[in-house]
Structures are given as C-alpha cells and as structure tokens.
Amino acid sequence: MKKILTILFAAMLAIGFVSIAKSQSNGPTKVVYHIDDAEAQGLKGLRNIRNHLDTAPKTVIIVVTHANGVDLLMEGAKDKKSDTEYAPLVSALKSRGVKFEVCEITLKNRNLKKDQFILDADFTPSGVVRVADLQYKDGFAYIKP
Structure with a gap:
C-alpha cells in the first residue's frame, strides 16, 4: 500500500510540473526589464525593448525602475551622451x-515627487519586490539591459 501511495504521489507531482510548464508556455512571452541606472541602461534598454517588440510584438513587457533608474522617467530626462x-x-x-x-x-529616499515624472510612468511600492514578484509569481523572464 505504501508503495502504491508513493507512486501515486510521484505521478501527481509530475502532472503538476507538466501543467505548470504548459501554462507558462501558453500565451505571450512575459518579460520584466529591470533598470536601476538610467545613464548606463536608459537608451540601450529602450532600444532593446523596441527591438524586442519589433521581433515579437505580442510580448508583454513591464519596465521596473528604481535607484538611479527612475531618472529615465523624469520630466525632461535625456541620455547624456547623445542628448x-x-x-x-x-x-x-x-x-x-x-x-x-x-x-x-x-521617491522617498531621493525626496522626489510623482509630479516630476512623465505621464507615462506608473508607480509601484517597491521596485525590487515588483521585479521578484513578476519573476516568481507571474512567470516573467528577467532582462537587465
């Protein structure tokens, strides 16, 4: 009896893993782009995302910024090298x-206000928690340009 229960448990685990793998492969690819330094990653990251969508237009993409990466989304922000x-x-x-x-x-640590950001920006309580949740809970692939 114990051997049968062990085999049934193993079979249930295998079915669970297969269904998880299938559910992640159904639908569009989901990707989180992580930007924590606008100067080093800003323009490159935006170009990567454009190229990504040009090749795979159904991809779901969320860009999460924190630390100096938030500068990417501030009013009037520019790439310093190319202007x-x-x-x-x-x-x-x-x-x-x-x-x-x-x-x-x-925002709190740098004493910034939401109205300093472009209208296309949304806000999240914690950038690193958001990146982790998107990867672990929501099955997003991770890219750091």
Whole structure:
C-alpha cells in the first residue's frame, strides 16, 4: 500500500510540473526589464525593448525602475551622451503596450515627487519586490539591459 501511495504521489507531482510548464508556455512571452541606472541602461534598454517588440510584438513587457533608474522617467530626462530625450521613446513604447513603473521607496529616499515624472510612468511600492514578484509569481523572464 505504501508503495502504491508513493507512486501515486510521484505521478501527481509530475502532472503538476507538466501543467505548470504548459501554462507558462501558453500565451505571450512575459518579460520584466529591470533598470536601476538610467545613464548606463536608459537608451540601450529602450532600444532593446523596441527591438524586442519589433521581433515579437505580442510580448508583454513591464519596465521596473528604481535607484538611479527612475531618472529615465523624469520630466525632461535625456541620455547624456547623445542628448536624446527619453520621453518620446517611452511614449512610443507605451503605445505598444509596455508598462513603465517607478519605485516609491526610491521617491522617498531621493525626496522626489510623482509630479516630476512623465505621464507615462506608473508607480509601484517597491521596485525590487515588483521585479521578484513578476519573476516568481507571474512567470516573467528577467532582462537587465
């Protein structure tokens, strides 16, 4: 009897793993882009996302910013090397379904206000918690440009 129960338990676990794998493969790919340094990752990240959507337009993409990464979404922010303004690039990606989120802990730590950010920005209580939850709970792939 114990051997039968062990076999049944193992079979149930295997079925559970197969159904999890199948549920993650159904539907569009989901990706979280993690930006914590706008100067190093901003323009490169936005171009990566554009290229990503050009190749796989049904991909669900959420960009989570924290620390110096939130600078990407501030009013008037530009890439220092090329003098390219981020806001038009963000708006173009937002129109393609990309969500952009700013960490509220960073706002508090840096004494920033929500009205300093472009209208395309959404806010999340914690950037790192959001990245972890998107990966673990929601099955998002992780990319750090």
